[in-house]
Amino acid sequence: MQVLIAFLSQNKAWVLPRRFVEQLRRDFPHHVFLDVWDQPTLDRLVPDADVAFTASIDRSKLPSYPRLKWVQSPAAGVGGLMSPELAAGPIVVTSARGIRARSIAEHVLGVTIALARQLHVAVRRQTEHRWALDEIESGGRVMTLKGRRLLIVGLGSIGLEVARLAAPFGMRVSAIRKRVGAPVPDDVRVDEIQGLDHFTDLLGRTDVIVLSVALTAETRGLIGPATLPHVKPRTLLINVGRGRLIDDEAVIGALRDGRLGGAALDVFVREPLDAASPYWDLPNVIVTPHVSGTMENYWPPLVELFAENLRRFEYGQPLLNVVDKQAGY
Numbered sequence: 001m002q003v004l005i006a007f008l009s010q011n012k013a014w015v016l017p018r019r020f021v022e023q024l025r026r027d028f029p030h031h032v033f034l035d036v037w038d039q040p041t042l043d044r045l046v047p048d049a050d051v052a053f054t055a056s057i058d059r060s061k062l063p064s065y066p067r068l069k070w071v072q073s074p075a076a077g078v079g080g081l082m083s084p085e086l087a088a089g090p091i092v093v094t095s096a097r098g099i100r101a102r103s104i105a106e107h108v109l110g111v112t113i114a115l116a117r118q119l120h121v122a123v124r125r126q127t128e129h130r131w132a133l134d135e136i137e138s139g140g141r142v143m144t145l146k147g148r149r150l151l152i153v154g155l156g157s158i159g160l161e162v163a164r165l166a167a168p169f170g171m172r173v174s175a176i177r178k179r180v181g182a183p184v185p186d187d188v189r190v191d192e193i194q195g196l197d198h199f200t201d202l203l204g205r206t207d208v209i210v211l212s213v214a215l216t217a218e219t220r221g222l223i224g225p226a227t228l229p230h231v232k233p234r235t236l237l238i239n240v241g242r243g244r245l246i247d248d249e250a251v252i253g254a255l256r257d258g259r260l261g262g263a264a265l266d267v268f269v270r271e272p273l274d275a276a277s278p279y280w281d282l283p284n285v286i287v288t289p290h291v292s293g294t295m296e297n298y299w300p301p302l303v304e305l306f307a308e309n310l311r312r313f314e315y316g317q318p319l320l321n322v323v324d325k326q327a328g329y
Contacts, residue, residue, distance in 0.1 A: 002067070003028075003310070004049035006036035007074065008056065013294075016074075020303045027307060051313065053306050059083035062091075070313055072306050076100065076158070076293075078323055079215040079242060087325040094309055095329070097321045098157040099301050100293035104240050105161035107292035108210055109169075111264035115236050116143045120286050141234075141261060141284075143207075146170035151206040153222065154213025154241060155184075155193065156329070162210055163188050174202050176213070178327070200230040208236045214329035215242040224250045234261030240292045243269040252278050255285060266292040 005024070007016040021035045034049060036042045046052065047064055053072045057065075062085045070092045073081050078095050086093065114120050118136045125132035136142060150166050152159040155177040163173045167189050175193045184190055194202060196218060203209070209231075213219050223237065224247030237260055239246060248269065254260040262284040268277075271290055279285050309319045323329060 001030075001050045001314075002032045002034055002048050004034045004036060004042075004045055004052040004054065006042050006052065006054040006056070008036070008039060008042065011290075013298075016303075017299065020299055023303070024307065028310065031310075051310065055081055057081060057083075057086060059085045062086060062089060065091075070094070070309075070319070072096075072309060073323075074302055076156075077214055077242060077329070079328065082323075082325065082328055087328075092319065093323040093325060094319050094321045095323050096302055096305060097329075099305060100295060101157040101161040103295045104158050104212070104292045105165050107266065107288075108162050108212075108238050108240060109165050111266075111286050111288070112145070112208055112210075112236065112238060114286060115262040115264060115284075116145055118142050121283070124283075145208075147172065148207040149174060149205055150208045150210065151176070151202050152190075152210045152212060153199070153219075154211065155190070156212065156214075158212040158240070159210070160185065160188050162212065163190050171208075174206065176202070200227055203227060203230040203235075204232055206232055206235060208238065211237075211239045211241040211245045213241050213245065214327075215244055216328040220244050221247045223247065228254050228259055231259055233259060235259075236261055237263040237265075239263070240266050243267045243271070248277075248279075252282070255282050260284075262286075264288070266290055 005016065005021055007014065009015055021033060025033050034045045036045060048067065050067050051070050052068060055074055057071060068091055073093065073095045076095055076097045078093060081093065118139065118141055121136055122132055146169060148171050150171045150173050152162055152173065152175045155175040159175060163175065164187065166173055173190045175190050176196055176199055177193055180193050180195050222245050228250055251260065251263065255263055264286040265279060266288045267290055273279065273287065279287050305320065312319050
């Protein structure tokens with residue numbers, strides 16, 4: 001079997017180190033591994049592959065990939081990989097769902113605390129050598145998390161982990177999910193779970209919104225002109241999902257006029273974020289460069305997941321994290 005491994009990214013941190021390819025070769029000597037480090041080689045070798053470990057497949061060339069049976073995505077979200085052509089075909093897609101859930105959840109709680117305690121203001125004033133006591137104390141923006149309503153949009157592995165971490169802070173948790181009746185683990189407390197049709201109702205009594213939902217036709221622009229008027233004044237917005245979940249123009253306007261009290265944004269429509277974006281200079285915004293999932297052992301658990309799925313694929317066993325291609329996640 002021929003296994004294609006292709007991690008092409010302008011971000012060096014997202015390119016699989018070659019030592020892991022060599023490790024896979026040692027662990028699976030009976031397979032041929034086609035490791036790819038540039039686009040021309042990828043275009044040339046995909047037609048020879050039975051399996052692909054990659055974040056990108058050229059939708060226009062799918063008919064010329066007759067051998068390809070399964071694609072493992074290195075990410076939890078597969079919106080960038082999925083296309084109507086791929087969704088309609090027989091190729092199985094699996095994701096990295098759950099691998100970085102704890103890291104992302106800790107990031108969410110970290111930036112929520114930073115916004116609530118105005119730590120971002122203190123850090124900015126530190127760089128200016130300015131004592132910000134009066135600014136922070138009299139600004140009326142400091143808040144405690146106990147008793148606050150946290151709305152998690154997308155109660156998958158990341159959303160569940162956020163709910164798990166929020167409980168010790170005394171936060172009340174609401175959630176939006178497509179499968180409203182799906183079970184919740186015993187160690188996770190969620191006070192209410194609703195479908196997306198109740199989204200605007202929940203916004204009016206929410207203090208912190210966390211977007212951890214997949215990008216689909218239903219969720220694109222979820223925070224925008226139609227929903228922002230329903231937001232409780234000075235609500236905090238945390239986005240660790242995808243940039244297109246929010247309407248940038250509308251969100252920037254809401255951050256300026258106080259409808260949103262602050263935002264912590266880790267994902268953007270275009271990355272790197274343009275230097276001219278207003279997000280950089282808005283005083284109530286924390287910008288992070290798509291690092292919420294970063295861990296000290298970033299690659300081993302992902303490669304282990306792929307290796308386990310490769311073994312299952314060899315023996316015709318059910319794969320882990322199979323994507324519902326119609327739902328998009």
